[in-house]
Amino acid sequence: MDTIKRFITCYVPVTACNFKCQYCYLRNIKKRSIENFVLPPDKLAEKLSPERLGGIAYFNLCADGETMLHPQLIEFIKNITHMGHYADIITNGTITKKFDELINTLNYEEQSRLMIKFSFHYLMLKQTDLMQTFVDNVNKIKNSNISYSIEITPHDELIEYIDDIKDFSLKNFGALPHITVARDMDTKEIALLTDYSRDEYQKIWGQFESPMFDFKFSTFNKRRKEFCYAGDWSIKLNFENGEYKQCYVGDILGNICDDSPMNFRAIGCCRLPHCYNGHAFLALGNIPELECPTYAEERDRKCNDGTHWLKEECKEFFSTKLYDSNKEYSDERKKRCLEDTKKAIKKDRKEKIIRKIRKTIGQK
Numbered sequence: 001m002d003t004i005k006r007f008i009t010c011y012v013p014v015t016a017c018n019f020k021c022q023y024c025y026l027r028n029i030k031k032r033s034i035e036n037f038v039l040p041p042d043k044l045a046e047k048l049s050p051e052r053l054g055g056i057a058y059f060n061l062c063a064d065g066e067t068m069l070h071p072q073l074i075e076f077i078k079n080i081t082h083m084g085h086y087a088d089i090i091t092n093g094t095i096t097k098k099f100d101e102l103i104n105t106l107n108y109e110e111q112s113r114l115m116i117k118f119s120f121h122y123l124m125l126k127q128t129d130l131m132q133t134f135v136d137n138v139n140k141i142k143n144s145n146i147s148y149s150i151e152i153t154p155h156d157e158l159i160e161y162i163d164d165i166k167d168f169s170l171k172n173f174g175a176l177p178h179i180t181v182a183r184d185m186d187t188k189e190i191a192l193l194t195d196y197s198r199d200e201y202q203k204i205w206g207q208f209e210s211p212m213f214d215f216k217f218s219t220f221n222k223r224r225k226e227f228c229y230a231g232d233w234s235i236k237l238n239f240e241n242g243e244y245k246q247c248y249v250g251d252i253l254g255n256i257c258d259d260s261p262m263n264f265r266a267i268g269c270c271r272l273p274h275c276y277n278g279h280a281f282l283a284l285g286n287i288p289e290l291e292c293p294t295y296a297e298e299r300d301r302k303c304n305d306g307t308h309w310l311k312e313e314c315k316e317f318f319s320t321k322l323y324d325s326n327k328e329y330s331d332e333r334k335k336r337c338l339e340d341t342k343k344a345i346k347k348d349r350k351e352k353i354i355r356k357i358r359k360t361i362g363q364k
């Protein structure tokens, strides 16, 4: 059985999208483009071989816009799944020719290591008349050896449609969608994106009985104080320039294109107000002492026809944890990481103050 060694969350350089969801994080991005990967897809995959990474990794492939629009994505997926890695693609599920291409390009075994995360944008799908296209693409994946998961980004305007969504989902997907937790990146504390109270929000979206929502919500807005292995067991990688860093924030550790060995160094102390994607980073095991469901438990659903959204290989792999195949640091090493992070935070603060002063002087 394959065990997860690293979780690599990858930025796919696409800011274009065929949808315009009002809760989209893209709304602050003016430039809409698709940029090439830093290396051709086969060469990029070579830089991420199991030998270089120390084992089998799970790649989360996500763009600011629609991920499937990237012309080099499928070739990259083919290469990494062929090497034995696992991956997921986050998509709005409407670019049919890309799903056909994906299924035709990947052989049965490569398909078994891939999961499609369908973002179910109910209102946009209705507005654009693409609901049937979405359902057809979900069924295409269901009938292949690729795993899938369907999720809704909750937003207040959707609440009046909850009963319709439930009926539609049971009829067309055989199960209720999972629910994620929407965040407001414009707030300092990265708050819930809603006008409802925390309790009301939980009650409203808890109706879907989604283990993903339950866990993500339970950690949302809770500052993490434990030692976190992000930077070693997980990294954030930018496909546009090849840089990899500890987490959403944290030090840049290196560039994947360099021939030198990978530089893994845990962040230790979280530098964000909370771990807003804890359903992945925490559930996969970045904080070993934290009790979490498995990623498979969060992503799977059993359909009313008896099939599962996760097929056997993905289910087994996503049931493993990062701490199963990584050794925890000694107290001495943890101390060094924490000191490095403290120094980096101090440096960041200093630079921020300097920038502020320069701006003030410039304005005068």
Ligand code: SF4
Binding pocket: 017, 018, 019, 020, 021, 023, 024, 025, 026, 064, 065, 066, 092, 119, 121
């Ligand atoms: S489909 Fe995704 S990327 Fe496109 S507008 Fe909606 S939320 Fe944004």
Ligand code: SF4
Binding pocket: 224, 228, 229, 230, 247, 248, 267, 269, 270, 271, 272, 274, 275, 276, 278, 281, 282, 286
């Ligand atoms: S706890 Fe913080 S550093 Fe660790 S994975 Fe979550 S956001 Fe990243």
